[in-house]
Amino acid sequence: MSSFKSEFRVGFADMLPMLVAYAPIAMLWGTLAAGKGFSPLEAMAMSAFVYAGASQFVAIEMWRDPLPIALMVVTIFVVNLRHILYSASIVRHMDRIPSKLHPFLIYVLTDEAWALLERRALAKPLSLGYFIGVAVPLWPTWFLCSTLGAFLGKALGDPAVIGLDFAFAAIFISILVGFWKGPRTGAVIAASAIAAILGKLYVPGAWFIMLGGVTGVAAAVLLHVESET
Amino acid sequence: MSSIFAMHWQWLLAIVLMGLATYTTRISGLLLMRGVEVKGRMKAALDAVPPSVLTAVITPTVFMTGHAETLAALLTAAVAFFRAPLLVTILTGVVGVVALRSLGV
Numbered sequence: 001m002s003s004f005k006s007e008f009r010v011g012f013a014d015m016l017p018m019l020v021a022y023a024p025i026a027m028l029w030g031t032l033a034a035g036k037g038f039s040p041l042e043a044m045a046m047s048a049f050v051y052a053g054a055s056q057f058v059a060i061e062m063w064r065d066p067l068p069i070a071l072m073v074v075t076i077f078v079v080n081l082r083h084i085l086y087s088a089s090i091v092r093h094m095d096r097i098p099s100k101l102h103p104f105l106i107y108v109l110t111d112e113a114w115a116l117l118e119r120r121a122l123a124k125p126l127s128l129g130y131f132i133g134v135a136v137p138l139w140p141t142w143f144l145c146s147t148l149g150a151f152l153g154k155a156l157g158d159p160a161v162i163g164l165d166f167a168f169a170a171i172f173i174s175i176l177v178g179f180w181k182g183p184r185t186g187a188v189i190a191a192s193a194i195a196a197i198l199g200k201l202y203v204p205g206a207w208f209i210m211l212g213g214v215t216g217v218a219a220a221v222l223l224h225v226e227s228e229t
Numbered sequence: 230m231s232s233i234f235a236m237h238w239q240w241l242l243a244i245v246l247m248g249l250a251t252y253t254t255r256i257s258g259l260l261l262m263r264g265v266e267v268k269g270r271m272k273a274a275l276d277a278v279p280p281s282v283l284t285a286v287i288t289p290t291v292f293m294t295g296h297a298e299t300l301a302a303l304l305t306a307a308v309a310f311f312r313a314p315l316l317v318t319i320l321t322g323v324v325g326v327v328a329l330r331s332l333g334v
Contacts, residue, residue: 017316021323039235042244049248054286059247069243077250082282087258089278092267106255111286118279151233163323163330166298169290170305170322172283177309179280192281196288209285216281217274224273 004129011133014120018112021167022138023145028164029056030149036063043150047143052110053168055079058206079206085213086114093121097128108135110142111168115175122178184223192216297329 026047033043050056055076062072087106094102109117113135117126120134179185196212203211267275291302305322313321 014315017314017319020316021319038240039233041234042236042240045236045241046244046247049244050251051248052251055247055251067239067243069239069246072243073246073250076247077254080251080254082286083251083254084257084261085278085282087255088262089258089275091259091262092275102259103256106259107252109255115279115283161327163325163327166290166301166326167319167323169287169298169302170319171315172287173291173302173305173322174309174315174318176280176283177306179283180310185280188277188280189284192284193288193292196285197292200289200293208289209282212285212288213278213282216284217277220277220281221270221274224270226269 003127007127007129008133011116011120011130011135012137013133014116015113015134015137018116018138018171019141021164021171022112022141024164025053025167026142026145027149027152029053029060030146030151031153032057032060032149033063033146034150034153036060038150040147040150044143044147047146048139050076051108051139051142052076052080052083053142054111075205079209081210082213083109085217086111090114090117090121090126093117093126094131096125097131101128105131105135108139110135110138112171113138115172119175119178184220187223188216188220191219295330295334297326297332297334300329300334301326 029047030038030040030043033046034040038046046056046059050059058079059072059076062068062075086109090109091102091106094105097105116134117131120126120130176189192212192215195215196208199208199211265271287302290298292299301322304325305318308321309318
């Protein structure tokens with residue numbers, strides 16, 4: 001078996017548990033889109049092309065007639081600013097993947113794919129097979145389940161009843177724990193959480209993610225001791 | 230809904246622009262890091278990105294929703310700490326939050 005195939009299989013196996021949470025969330029988004037008048041084809045187009053769950057929920061919330069296009073695009077951009085940090089952080093683990101492929105691979109770098117790839121990068125550099133195994137299957141899952149949701153309409157009910165609204169947080173917590181390297185990680189987490197809470201309370205929109213993210217990184221830089229590297 | 234294949238052209242424009250906005254954020258990290266030598270403080274900063282952003286994203290759900298969510302988060306972290314498989318930790322969180330909510334926590 002080629003190393004691409006075996007690495008793909010490892011990536012695919014790591015990603016599979018995500019689908020359990022991923023497919024229903026995509027269907028839920030589809031039902032909300034249908035509620036705003038989306039046809040299944042339009043839902044598919046949005047999920048395939050925008051492909052960023054949190055921002056799609058925000059956009060659907062804002063969807064009305066006449067469509068506030070400029071405001072929506074700016075809002076989506078702010079909600080997705082964290083992806084700058086995702087790609088900046090992950091690209092240093094992609095040395096073994098031809099750089100010509102990077103702009104394509106980065107297109108499918110969602111929260112879930114990125115979190116899994118960072119976890120893998122703690123152990124070894126990323127291979128093309130692993131990257132594709134993790135990131136690529138999530139994409140059709142997302143847009144096909146969105147389409148299905150839009151097709152079914154409002155048949156799904158409230159996700160909070162079966163705890164689905166918590167699935168995303170549970171995924172992130174599971175992966176977060178793997179990054180624990182002692183008290184300094186605790187300081188990064190605390191700084192990020194406090195800044196995110198303040199941002200959520202006092203800054204309108206989705207800036208809390210970047211406020212928390214950047215504050216945590218700043219804490220790490222302040223605590224950095226030069227001799228260690 | 231008139232048809233499965235209905236398309237509002239203004240909506241399509243919005244979708245394309247939102248897609249471009251999203252891709253801009255994704256490609257920016259790649260472009261920013263091009264030719265940057267990662268060591269020292271820069272490495273410390275980038276190493277802190279995963280724990281920091283993972284935390285920021287879930288902070289409203291975990292700390293600002295209710296006691297059930299905070300407790301379920303602690304439970305999830307505890308299970309993950311003992312290196313349980315991902316599916317087990319996700320289910321722990323999801324089942325945990327439902328149970329805690331139904332208990333009125």
